[in-house]
Amino acid sequence: MTKTKIAVIGGSGIYDINGLENAEWLTVESPWGDASDAILTGSLDGVEMAFLPRHGRGHVHAPSTVPYRANIDALKRLGCTDVISVSACGSFRDEMAPGDFVIVDQFIDRTIAREKSFFGTGCVAHVSVAHPTCPRLSDACETAARDAGINVHRGGTYLAMEGPQFSTLAESQMYRNSWGADVIGMTNMPEAKLAREAELCYASVAMITDYDSWHPEHGEVDVTKIIETLMGNADKGRALVARLPALLGAERDPCPHGCDRALEYAILTQPEMRDPTLMAKLDAVAGRVI
Numbered sequence: 001m002t003k004t005k006i007a008v009i010g011g012s013g014i015y016d017i018n019g020l021e022n023a024e025w026l027t028v029e030s031p032w033g034d035a036s037d038a039i040l041t042g043s044l045d046g047v048e049m050a051f052l053p054r055h056g057r058g059h060v061h062a063p064s065t066v067p068y069r070a071n072i073d074a075l076k077r078l079g080c081t082d083v084i085s086v087s088a089c090g091s092f093r094d095e096m097a098p099g100d101f102v103i104v105d106q107f108i109d110r111t112i113a114r115e116k117s118f119f120g121t122g123c124v125a126h127v128s129v130a131h132p133t134c135p136r137l138s139d140a141c142e143t144a145a146r147d148a149g150i151n152v153h154r155g156g157t158y159l160a161m162e163g164p165q166f167s168t169l170a171e172s173q174m175y176r177n178s179w180g181a182d183v184i185g186m187t188n189m190p191e192a193k194l195a196r197e198a199e200l201c202y203a204s205v206a207m208i209t210d211y212d213s214w215h216p217e218h219g220e221v222d223v224t225k226i227i228e229t230l231m232g233n234a235d236k237g238r239a240l241v242a243r244l245p246a247l248l249g250a251e252r253d254p255c256p257h258g259c260d261r262a263l264e265y266a267i268l269t270q271p272e273m274r275d276p277t278l279m280a281k282l283d284a285v286a287g288r289v290i
């Protein structure tokens with residue numbers, strides 16, 4: 001058994017969480033640059049917690065410029081074991097209505113202008129992201145949502161777009177009708193891929209704010225309407241997060257799905273050919289295997 005440390009990455013509308021004991025905002029140094037903000041640490045129900053506002057307090061980072069690698073590295077460096085993303089999303093399904101939450105289990109990555117890996121020249125690694133979210137952590141998120149009285153859907157495909165503009169009508173229809181996506185957002189990729197490289201369990205909670213632009217009765221997506229829904233969603237998101245420590249417990253077994261062993265056979269570069277500078281930067285992310 002090892003100690004659980006739950007990290008929450010709060011998306012648009014969630015810039016802090018309440019109720020932590022010994023709460024403290026810590027600045028974590030990372031060789032991958034500055035994280036989005038300091039990280040709020042503390043404990044809840046005897047379980048260690050860390051909270052990072054993805055866009056920074058005051059919403060300063062755009063989806064394309066969120067420092068995804070520094071964020072995941074900083075959480076790993078703090079000793080986090082489990083990462084829960086809580087994000088604002090548009091919906092491609094009538095039944096996934098604004099105010100509902102979706103526990104995402106698949107992604108389509110359409111982002112094009114972001115650093116997507118900790119690895120590269122001097123240390124090449126290939127991890128599997130066939131199942132990019134952790135079912136154990138997703139179970140806890142689903143239960144927490146139900147206990148908090150949230151209308152929650154289990155399973156859904158999240159289309160990650162580059163943004164910052166919303167989709168055209170043609171894109172919205174294609175993602176929904178041809179590609180089978182259920183929700184759309186701008187931030188869960190490459191975050192989920194990087195969490196897997198860092199051997200962290202990752203779950204994604206999509207908080208629906210709108211019907212994007214495909215819905216004949218709802219017109220096009222509009223940020224003012226999103227913000228109205230976002231406020232209610234943020235309170236529900238905090239209620240969900242508050243229930244997670246009791247569900248996950250202060251100690252954990254190895255992940256039954258292997259998220260915490262993703263790098264076991266992933267690194268292909270022979271030890272004598274590895275770049276010492278890159279290896280030094282990988283000390284937290286890949287420390288278990290290098």
Ligand SMILES: CSC[C@H]1O[C@H](OP(=O)(O)O)[C@H](O)[C@@H]1O
Pocket residue numbers: 010011012013054055063086087088089163185186187188223226
């Ligand atoms: C507020 S509308 C668009 C914005 O909100 C989402 O951010 P996050 O995933 O961090 O909640 C979406 O991905 C866009 O970045």
Ligand SMILES: Nc1ncnc2[nH]cnc12
Pocket residue numbers: 088089090091161166167184185186209210211212213221226
């Ligand atoms: N319709 C939408 N498209 C992309 N990101 C979003 N975040 C919230 N709603 C969204």
